[in-house]
Amino acid sequence: MFSEVIDGLVEMTADQILERFRDLELRRRHIDAEQAILVAAIDARSIAQCEGHRTINGFLRAELNCSKNEAAEVRALGRTVDQLAGVGEAWMSGRIGRSQVKQLDRARANRRISDRLGPLVPMLVEQAEVCDSPSFAELIDETIRCLDEDGAHDGRDDSIEHRNAHVSAVGDGVVINASGGSPLEAAEMIEIFDGFVEAEFRRDVAARAERHGVNAEFHDLARTARQRRFDALMAMFRAAAASDGSARAARLVLNIVVDAKTFAKVSHAAGLATDTNLAGEPVDPFTGLTRPADLIDELLSDPASLLDRRCETDAGVPVHAHDVLQAALSGHVRRVVVDSKGVVIDKGRKSRLYTGSARDAAKLLVKRCEHPGCLLPTKFCDVDHAEEWDRDDGPTDQANSGIRCNPDNRAKTRHKWRTKRATNGKTYTIREDGTVMLPIGARQPVFDDDPPLEAGRRCLEDLEWDELVAELERQGLTDMIEYS
Template sequence: MFAEVLDEAVAMTDAEIDAALRETELQARVLAARRAALGAVAEHRRVFAIDGHRSMAAYLRATINPGGGEVCRLRKLARLVDRAPVVGDALIAGHISVAHALELDRVRVNPRISHVFDAVAPVLLDLAEHSQHDEFRGRITEFINLADVDGAFADLASDVEHRTARVSDIDGTLDVVATGGHPLVAARLTAVFQGFVEAEFRTDVEARAAEHGDDADQHPLPRTAGQRRFDALVAIFDAAAGSPEGAAAPIPTVDIVVDDQTLDETFARAGITLPNGNVVDGDEFVGDDATLLDTLVDELREDPEAFRSRRCETSSGSKIHPIIALQAALTGHIRRVVVDSAGTVIDHGVRQRLFTGNARAAALLLARTCAHPGCRVAAGLCDVDHNDEWHAGGRTDQRNANIECSAHNRFKHRRRWRTRRDSCGRIYTIRDDGTILLPVGEREPDLSADELGRIVRSRVAALSADPER
């Protein structure tokens, strides 16, 4: 039976396999929504009691025989669509995956911010539709950090209190574990590790080029990504063991990307200053019944779109509590990076042909990985290219920057593909036939404004090159 299905797949063309995979995923999302609806009604009616089961979890285990983790996911999704039918609508329409929906549930189950869930659900669903899962998970974490300030800070304190690490030799195999700690420590160590990983990557690229010459891109690197990470960790330990006692370790640059409004509100909460510059007396927030209202939560009641422009994260993409940005600002351990309402880094004002120096550093803050859909090559190992080519009037600034690994950068140019941004600053790749690379279920974005701007810039560049035209 399965052999027939497999034979059918083997007989398909590449395009037919792609279409079938997409259609199968859409069907799976519809089934997931239907199963969630059945689960929600079954729980309300206490259907589980028919055969003597004492809980919904026991009923599911006995009826459909899933794993323990799957029982938890089923119940979460059932309760989510019961509370917010719009999530079920998005699943049935195929616009979001089950994994995206379960990230949304983190807001629903948070008792301190669940009251704004219904208001922000449409905005979060839009983010889910147009975001890779890892990116969306980060955005939900960011939302919770900003909306549930007290709860997120308690989690932060717990992580610092319960930090731990272990380096063990288990039957001749290295086992390294480190968890918890302060976010700025995590950012610093991650930056150090990534620097060593990049050095190992460059070594492999040079070795491949020396062996294969002009055909180097057609051959794999000598080591896998996992092997390079392991060797980078060994190099860090070796460097530490070989350094003179007491020598100062180099301090990596860690950028904290935060929008102006979030930073101003955080200063205000701390009793330092208000956005209008007035000094706040910290006693205003102390009293038996007085509580400091979460500005973002209040704002969301009036404008659910307010969250789109908020950012508070390290340059590696880790979402951090606003108080960490405040601590870094006050202690001078921060290079503040300002972002605009679209969530992209504001132009450094560098007008040059290539993305180098500050222009490259700022452009790399636009992404954590290569912008080609599905690619996970770290941004630090990528090329910074122009969305609109330089010769066609494209500026060397952050709004016109595109982060792609060297392989996908060359692939794009060989295929004559383009990249464009939508009104929210999200970047999309366009094939030479005009179709857009999209995951299953995502609707086509409106790129008309960016396309019009490209045409205008191209004509201005042509006129500048030939004033008599």
């Protein structure tokens, strides 16, 4: 049977192979979702006990011949589709995959927030469809932090209190292990280490150019990336040994991106801002605008506001708001406060470094290369024109900027691709034939310049009435509901 499949591949075109691959993934998601809800039913109706098993996990290990961890995952996914409305439907329809459901399960399994999670689920399911996998995992992390502030604070304090590090000789080599500390210290260490790695890379490039001249790019570098990382760490140790041992803060700038509401809340908690106006009404300490008395209540009443929350370094390292305030007061790091649209409204005491720098502004709020599937950090990427400078007369401003690594940037130009921001705030890559690069099962995005009838037509086939209404609302076409 398997050999027949292999033989069939020989006669298939590239397009047919891709179509088959995508079709199989959609079918797998449908089956996985159905299996998950069946597991939930087996658990709820104690069917496993009828089969002679004491636990549902034992039943799954026996039936699936799987490990303990695999059985626990299958059971957890069953509980997720059973307890979080809309997850099973999105999974079975193919709009999200197993990876996204596992992230949603991570939030559901957190007992400290599970009773508050319900109002946020529809928004999270929608984001699971449009976000890449790393971004959605980060959104789940932010959801847990927002709904469990005390837990996040305790975790930070525990990490600082139990910080530790070891350098050990093991066999013929060395093992270095460090854990704990604050997120700011982690960000600083990463920035320093990356700087040393970059220096080692430049040494290899310079040596290759000196040896091979104009044909240098056709030759390998003297060391592998792994070897350069080890040598960079050795260089750090030697540089430390050559210093005076003062352990002064590094001469580098760390960017912390924080939204206005988070910065306002921590400022008020520290007694640096009021949260009421002259009439005694609750207001945002940063903007002066009225708001609910409790920010968690505000989040639950407006789940989409979670997407505006940011408290992290520009590399995506989460930072506790208390550390942001400490950094802002000391001036050791540059804070960048943004509003709900991502517009910078406060750059802190080192804002002079931004003057005239469209490049810094464009790269600050993006964590990775924006080409689908690429995970290269922003710091190693180019600032790209969404509308090409030569071909499309695209302006050089932040509204027309995008972040791409050098190979993806060149491929975009070579293949005549373009990028475009949709109404959901995400940037999509569009092929020359007008098709949008999307994950398997994801619905077509809606763009501001879509003709109303075209936007209304998208993704509406084969939908039940409730699904149709929800889709029209998602696309901002509520005036069509009564007509329909």
